[in-house]
Amino acid sequence: MNNTVLIPRFLVFALPFALLLNGCSSAEKPQVVAETAPMEAKMETFSLGKDKLKDTLHLPAELVANQEVDIYAKVTSFVKDLKVDVGSEVKAGQLLMLLEAPEISSQLVAARSKVKSLEATYKATKASYERTVEASKTEGAIARDALDQITARKNSDLAQLEAAKAALQEIRAMESYLELRAPFSGVITARNVDKGAYVGPSGKGSQQPLLTLQEQKNLRLVVSVPEANLPYIDPTKEVTFTVRSLPQTTFSGKIKRKAGALDQRLRSERIEIDVANTNKDLMPRMIATARIPLSSKDSTFVVPKMAVIDTDEGIFVLKMEGGEMKKIPVKKGREQNGKVEIYGNLNRGDKLQVKAMPPMIGGAMMKK
Incomplete structure (x- = not known):
């Protein structure tokens, strides 16, 4: 006896569709919940109030020397002696380099001789003038024209003597230019000449400075602050910064100078922070990251x-x-x-x- 059960053909095709519809209805239920939750959250409100935002502005900055100067020769000359080299610490007024210019030495000798000659001439003229004046006190002894002539000669000789002395002072000043001295205390950071080099003013024998002097015990941190942040800068707050070579060390200083105008290209204001560098941990031209505290006045x-x-x-x-x-x-x-x-x-x-x-x-x- 055959026990096979015959299933109608339409039931075979209807069963998978029923299972599919059941799965779709169960999958749609979480979607309704997911869409409802955000809509309720969007209606959440709060009461508006006032507050002060305190923020810190992070900006790139650069360390520069408090004072830096390129030293050139003031007159055309030759390097006679170098008293310093790169890395030398110097004091204000210290002799850095000695130059020589033979023509200046010759001019100085000639000027001194001319002054001595004119001094002798003036002394003789002055003595003659004094005798003539004394004699003129006796009525009829000296003619009036003679007195006028000797007076004019004395004044002329005096004027020539004064001019010669002024020329001598000018040559002495040029001679002093042969001694290059430090305008302030600092460190020599560059030397571009050797003994015997032909030097002169910039572009006339010296394309590069003879020496570069920097004051490194006091530095300036230069930061360009964007226009939008300027109203929130408080000069009384300390500015902290770090440098790449010493990332674990934080340095600080206070704002000392503000440009008071915007840079035409960056549309920002230059501010400077004085930084003490007694231990010389920092160097000019280092790149730093400055952190400037910002606060609202109102x-x-x-x-x-x-x-x-x-x-x-x-x-x-x-x-x-x-x-x-x-x-x-x-x-x-x-x-x-x-x-x-x-x-x-x-x-x-x-x-x-x-x-x-x-x-x-x-x-x-x-x-x-």
Whole structure:
């Protein structure tokens, strides 16, 4: 006896479709929950209040010497002797280099001789003048013309003597240029000549400076601060910074100078921080990362960053008013730790939407 059970053909095809529909209905249920939760969260509001954002601005900076000068020869000459080399520490007024110029020495000898000659001439003329004046006191002894002539000669000889002395002083000044002395205390960081080199003013025998002198015990940290951050800089706060060669060490200083104008190219203001470098851990031209504390002088409206919508239409927040969401245009200020400053037609205590998502724009719950 055959016990085979015959299943109708339409049941064979209907069973898989039934299983498929059952699976789809079970998969759709979590989606409804997932869409409902964000919609409820979007309606969450908060009360608007004022606060002060305190932030730290991180900017690249450069260390420069407090004083730095390239030393050139003032007159055309030759290097006679070098008293310093690269790395030499010098004091203000110390002799750095001795030059020689034979023509200056010859001019000095000639000028001295001329002064002595004119001094002798003037002494003789002055003695003659004094005798003539004394004799003129006797009526009729000296003619008036003779007295006038000797007076004019005395004045002329005196003028020539004064001119010769001035020329001698000028040559002595040129001779002093042959001694190059340090204008301030510092370190010699470059030497570009040797003994016997022909030197002169920049472009006339010296394409490069003879020596470069830097003051390294005191440095300046130079930072360019963008225009948007300038109102929040407090000069009384310390600025800290680090350098690449000493990442584990933090240095500090206070703002001492501000340019008071914006750089034409960077649209930023140059500020300088004085840095003591007694131990010479730092060097000029080091690149640093400066951390400048920023603070607000007045409190402003501060909201979560998610409460601000930035679209092509503009920047705005959603304000709950009369049971409806109203779009309020605002301007953004600084951002910090998920918060942002806003400026607009708002009042303390206004109810703003916490998560003002763009999909809500144009919905039934919001109006302009």
